[in-house]
Amino acid sequence: MSQTTATTEPVEVTNVYDATQLKNAVDDELARFYSKDLNFVQSHIHTDIKLLLGYVSCFIAGGAFLYEYKTSFNEALQTTTMCVIAYWIIQMVAFTYSYVYEKDEIFAGTQKVDGKVTGSLKISGKLDKFSSVYELKFTYKDKSSGKSVTNHVQPNVAKWFTTKGTLVSEIIDKDLSMYLTTLQNKLHQQ
Template sequence: MSQTEVKVSNVYDGTQLKNAVDDELARFYSTDLNFTQSHVHTDVKLFLGYISCFIAGGAFLYEYKTSFNQALTVTTLCVVAYWIIQAIAFAYTFLVEKDQIFIGYQKVDGKVTGSLTISGGMNKYSSIYKLNMTYKSNGKSVSYQVEPNT
């Protein structure tokens, strides 16, 4: 197990501390404990972001080749499509991803033998960051909640 110090520029900023904990948890479980991290949530959000960029690029090229007045309808449709994609991204984050920080799989001989899901959250106006860990293996599930001593 490596003992590297995590650097945070402002130790009084709860968001920075939360992000540092999230990054360190993902690093620790994937590097030190050999879990294979799932990047599904990141891939979905990147895909939606790339679609938004292609739509914006297409609208720009169409307006560049034609005049502003001719491209107004296409630009309006592209803006509507952009907001629909952003709504899908928001819904995905809120309904599917929720507060998941890390999803990892343990593999033995290339077969998945267990999975670990770590979720975290803070209540509004609170500095207490709670972590929920769920490990599933062989049809059994174990959950554990980690919160600081107050």
């Protein structure tokens, strides 16, 4: 019987000059680091809401197709028109939700110790199209005291990648750990 060790594949981007690829890779690494390494329980509320809206859109489209299949195109024209209008309304709701509530949020999670929530962390970020400087906003709230602290950092994400586009986990993990430690230290200084 052989033992296998779980190794994670390195994160790679195909173009180190593409800000969208860098942002997506860093966002995934942020979520992985805080949820796996630091045991934050990630909230998926934004994803769940957008999935629900997407499923509703699919059911509407499926219902319109089924109705048209059972009847004829001319008989189903009014129903199809209503379904198209409903689809665009749902898409508008999804867009509004993303713009108003989700904003630039990358990660939201709670930290538990002995089954009790001790704090929550929210991270939002913005990376301009032609820049490698990622504007990150960390907000940590301590549940016992109710105090909240915010820290803005602007790391250059290019230093987290090799010239071939491989994300160097040790470097980004060290920086992410430092950002959280700085937040918690600020909280205790208040």
